[in-house]
Amino acid sequence: DTGVSQDPRHKITKRGQNVTFRCDPISEHNRLYWYRQTLGQGPEFLTYFQNEAQLEKSRLLSDRFSAERPKGSFSTLEIQRTEQGDSAMYLCASSLGLRDRGYEQYFGPGTRLTVT
Amino acid sequence: AQSVTQLDSQVPVFEEAPVELRCNYSSSVSVYLFWYVQYPNQGLQLLLKYLSGSTLVKGINGFEAEFNKSQTSFHLRKPSVHISDTAEYFCAVRTEGAQKLVFGQGTRLTINP
Numbered sequence: 001d002t003g004v005s006q007d008p009r010h011k012i013t014k015r016g017q018n019v020t021f022r023c024d025p026i027s028e029h030n031r032l033y034w035y036r037q038t039l040g041q042g043p044e045f046l047t048y049f050q051n052e053a054q055l056e057k058s059r060l061l062s063d064r065f066s067a068e069r070p071k072g073s074f075s076t077l078e079i080q081r082t083e084q085g086d087s088a089m090y091l092c093a094s095s096l097g098l099r100d101r102g103y104e105q106y107f108g109p110g111t112r113l114t115v116t
Numbered sequence: 117a118q119s120v121t122q123l124d125s126q127v128p129v130f131e132e133a134p135v136e137l138r139c140n141y142s143s144s145v146s147v148y149l150f151w152y153v154q155y156p157n158q159g160l161q162l163l164l165k166y167l168s169g170s171t172l173v174k175g176i177n178g179f180e181a182e183f184n185k186s187q188t189s190f191h192l193r194k195p196s197v198h199i200s201d202t203a204e205y206f207c208a209v210r211t212e213g214a215q216k217l218v219f220g221q222g223t224r225l226t227i228n229p
Contacts, residue, residue: 004159031215033215033216033217035217040221040222041221041222042120042122042206042208042219042220042221042222043160043206043217043219044219045216045217045218048215048216055215056215056216058216091159091160093160103148103210103215104150104162104165105162105217106162107152107159107160107161108159109157109158109159110158110159
């Protein structure tokens with residue numbers, strides 16, 4: 001069990017540029033989640049995949065955001081035409097999807113995005 | 117819609133003193149409750165969870181929490197804290213049938229020597 005990994009750990013970009021983040025879940029986990037955490041706040045849900053299907057999206061996920069999980073393994077989160085308000089920590093989590101464990105989610109270290 | 121309120125944004129305590137971090141939630145359906153810890157520049161680590169059964173749950177690092185349905189609370193406690201417990205603590209709720217976690221705004225626990 002190598003844990004959830006995210007790449008890059010830090011990204012600085014200029015307003016208007018596109019950025020893409022990658023998340024590799026724990027290998028046997030079929031559920032994958034993206035959250036956004038701004039300074040001094042708790043994480044907020046963005047989207048959820050079960051295998052390769054994106055089953056839920058938050059209203060926070062504007063048209064500039066897109067997430068994929070093409071083969072049901074790793075996932076990417078892309079932000080187009082970044083804005084300063086996109087600056088945040090983007091967290092990925094994965095879950096084995098076991099009801100008797102409350103679908104507990106394991107989090108990666110996050111990607112910190114700074115938009116200048 | 118469900119929500120989580122962590123009543124204290126910061127809690128300073130002395131080393132070896134007891135601590136309680138408060139969490140209240142609102143939901144019209146059954147909930148599952150979680151406490152996570154976040155150390156600086158790291159992701160979230162699960163401390164403990166309440167799914168059903170005994171209302172007192174024990175977690176890692178000597179932490180425990182008590183689910184109180186009538187007061188819709190899930191307070192986190194530790195009888196004696198250590199410097200290494202300095203971190204941000206998040207309470208989260210997941211409702212029956214939902215997948216996403218809803219988090220509180222966090223409590224920063226600072227341990228003074």
